[in-house]
Amino acid sequence: MLRVKFVPQNREIVVENGENLLEVARKAEIFIDAPCNGNGVCGKCKVKILEGKIDTEKSRHIKDEEWNEGYILACNSKVIEDVVIEIPSNASSAMHGMKIEDLSGKREHEIFEKSKQKLSENGMEFKTYVKKDFIKLDPPTLDDNISDFERIKRHLRNHLGYNQVFCRLPMLRKISSLIREADFEVTITHIPRGEGKTTIINMEKGNTTDRLYGVALDIGTTSVAACLVDLYGGTLVAKASSGNAQIKYGADVINRIIYSTRGNGLEELNNAIINETINPLLRKMYKDSGISKDEVVSFIAAGNTTMSHLFLGVYPDYLRMEPYIPAFVKSPFIKASELEIAVNSETFIYLVPSVASYVGGDITAGVLASGIWASDENILFIDLGTNGEIVFGNREFLMTCACSAGPAFEGGEISCGMRAAGGAIEEVKIERDTYEPKISVIGDEKPAGICGSGIIDLICEMMLSGLIDRRGKLVKGLGTSRVRFDEHGIGEYVIVFKEEYKLEKDIAITEVDIDNFIRAKAAIYSGVNTLLSGLGMDFTMIDKIYIAGGIGNSLDIGNSIKIGMLPDIEQDKISYIGNSSLMGCYLTLMSEDARHKLEEVANHMTYVELSVEPGYMDEFVSACFLPHTDIEKFPSVEQLLRR
Structure with a gap:
């Protein structure tokens, strides 16, 4: 057995001889950006050998000076003796987008309100199907000694007209203690199901009828965004986003589908989206808003067809093979407890229906919001x-x-790319005479990379300033230090020199990036x-x-x-x-x-x-x-x- 130590994380793991270094890092829960999922194509999984030897080969993505300093690609390297590996910050650059961020802005609010107006104009009513009622139960006596659940059912029958009342085992386990702690004055959350029927999904002490919440969730391949909503007034209580933790298994859906077919791949991908991405997002919003997860009783999610399969833990491999057949386009209602989503365990998870293998529920939801219909x-x-x-x-x-x-539109397959998060260059202008760039960074932070809107600006400005030709190739002999070529003749344009912001490395876009x-x-x-x-x-x-x-x-x-x-x-x-x-x-x-x-x-x-x-x-x-x-x-x- 061999030992691999990762710094600066100072984490050590015992492995077998010949194990792939990228897989070893994943086992150690060390994030290394690998958009191509270890196929040796993207060159983003660069790490540095500090001690020991690795079985590896020099890649075209490793420059001569980097190779001499000990840099290798983790994906094409095998552990053959005890080693110490340094993870450069750029090797984990995608993690910059993993932090949970609050979503805000006047423009976003206006878009939400405009979408609501479109539905109202088409005769659609805004109201929730979940109800809350405050009830005062008669305490039991020797003469009135029916069971606690029968007491609740009797009250709902006599006062609210429900002849049939149901609940599941988790709810039943709470009833006896809770109603006594509340002195028999409680609020029930329930879902009416036709004439005279309802199902209790939550019970709280006292009168909390003014508190009822739901979650809307967009499961993107790169980013996940959520909003916590007051179901009575439609108010956005909290909004947040983070990167999708599945990105460590590949930047695109094809690489993730392939990974899902290997060993415990499907389980790992499902865990990454639920336990490493969605649940931390939800808990952050609950903490900021002072809301309990049991108060969240409605949950709507949308994603592309692959993300929908991975969210439910459904085998997705046939999506990528002709004739491209999904396991489902419309899923059944699913209880939150089945997926271990951090909301009330009795909440139904509604997953927006997809259309085809590569047109998912995110597009269905988008068409609804846009009003094209x-x-x-x-x-x-x-x-x-x-x-x-x-x-x-x-x-x-x-x-x-x-x-x-x-x-590419979310920064993937671009050497300096990142999603539109804090630190991303989102706007670029280039001086026509000097070829010097002027950048705008999201959050006024130190630049960490460039997002989709910034890449569009950059390529456009490079074209109009004559830095690149119409094929996207850099023009030689312009007399600027921002244009340079490596030993293979591949050119790059430096957007930010590391000295300008005290970065570890320059932020530059290459001809390969431009071509992508x-x-x-x-x-x-x-x-x-x-x-x-x-x-x-x-x-x-x-x-x-x-x-x-x-x-x-x-x-x-x-x-x-x-x-x-x-x-x-x-x-x-x-x-x-x-x-x-x-x-x-x-x-x-x-x-x-x-x-x-x-x-x-x-x-x-x-x-x-x-x-x-x-x-x-x-x-x-x-x-x-x-x-x-x-x-x-x-x-x-x-x-x-x-x-």
């Missing part, structure tokens, strides 16, 4: 999360497809073009475009057009609507009418599989330029480039 106009909805999903239609029809955009992002934006543009062409329509027939997802509030619509991600149409037709999945869950939490509409929307959407659509690959290849191979499709950009 009630519009006379032709609306294009684009979700720029870790996957790129598109919906086009109006009240008469809804067509949808998914693009293989990868996680160009392919991601090309997938979106070609997906939209193919979807419209299949309907015999073109970009001129779009009345509005809604952009949703975790790309960040600073998304510059003009720059998105200039790089060829969005069609060259009037900018006032395009707007960013934030986390529409979370909004849709919130609306569903507050309204049974909204839930019925949500399921109608899911059934109404027609899925188009782009991989079998004639001409899609040709469209994609043509869009892998800045802004496009056919510059005439972007007349406004053509004028800028000429100048």
Whole structure:
């Protein structure tokens, strides 16, 4: 047996000879960013050998000077003797986005209120199906000696008209002690089930009828966001987000699906989303709000189809294999106790229905929140999360497809990328004469990386300033120290020199990063073009475009057009609507009418599989330029480039 020690965590683990170093780190609960899940493609799992030897090979991701200093890739290294391994901060950079953050902002509040108004205008009522009632029970006597539960049932029958009252074993175990501690004055939380029937799910001392809460949750591949809601008034009591802890098993759904097939992979992924991500989020909101988990009696969640499978612990492997069949698109109601979610154990977990293998409940919820289903106009909805999903239609029809955009829009597969969290560079301007950048960082913190909106700005500015050509390749001989090339001839542009903010390393974007992002934006543009062409329509027939997802509030619509991600149409037709999945869950939490509409929307959407659509690959290849191979499709950009 061998010993592996990790610093600065100062954690040691005993392993067998020949074990993979990345897997050893995972066993030791040491986070190392590995977006490619150990396939040796991304190069982000760099660690440093301080003592001992490792069986490894030099990778193209390791520069000569790094190799000489002892840097290796954890994924292609095996333990062959006792070693001490240093985890550089950049190797765990994705953890920067794992911290729980409060969500706030006037813009977000306005979007929520606008979505509520759309439902109200369409005759939908906002009210919860869960009820609370304060009851005063007659204490038992020798003459009135019925059981405690029968006493409660009698009171509800005589005073509230419920002829049949049910509860489950966990509730039954609480009744006797609680009603006596409360001097027989308690508040019951119950769910009416048809004429004269109800089920008790919670009981509290005294009169707490003014306190009733629910949770809306968006399970993103990169980020998870939640809001704690007062079910009486619809007030957002608390909002928070964090990174999805599953990211240690891969940045995208395909790598996570593959990991789920290995050993205890599915169990580990399920544990990562529930116990390492969702429950800490919930407990943080409860603590900040002074609310008990037993007071949370409604729970709505949405995620892409893979995230939905992993959330429930359902084997997902057939999602990635032709003909791409999910185990389910609509799940049954599930008790919180079955998944060990930190809410009232009797709470039903409602998972928003998916449409297909790569169009999930997050898109269904987003379409509900956007109001496309009630519009006379032709609306294009684009979700720029870790996957790129598109919906086009109006009240008469809804067509949808998914693009293989990868996680680039949330910073994945970008060497300096991160999600839109504190420390992320979200806006970039470049001086045309000096090539010096001017950056804006979320939270006014020290820069840690760059998020999706910042990458769009950066690539656009690099194109317009002549730093890169239309293929995304850096131009040589510009006379600036911010452009440099390695021994393999791969160029990079330094956004932040480490000396500027006392960082451990420079923040730079490479030609490989730019190429990854160009392919991601090309997938979106070609997906939209193919979807419209299949309907015999073109970009001129779009009345509005809604952009949703975790790309960040600073998304510059003009720059998105200039790089060829969005069609060259009037900018006032395009707007960013934030986390529409979370909004849709919130609306569903507050309204049974909204839930019925949500399921109608899911059934109404027609899925188009782009991989079998004639001409899609040709469209994609043509869009892998800045802004496009056919510059005439972007007349406004053509004028800028000429100048």
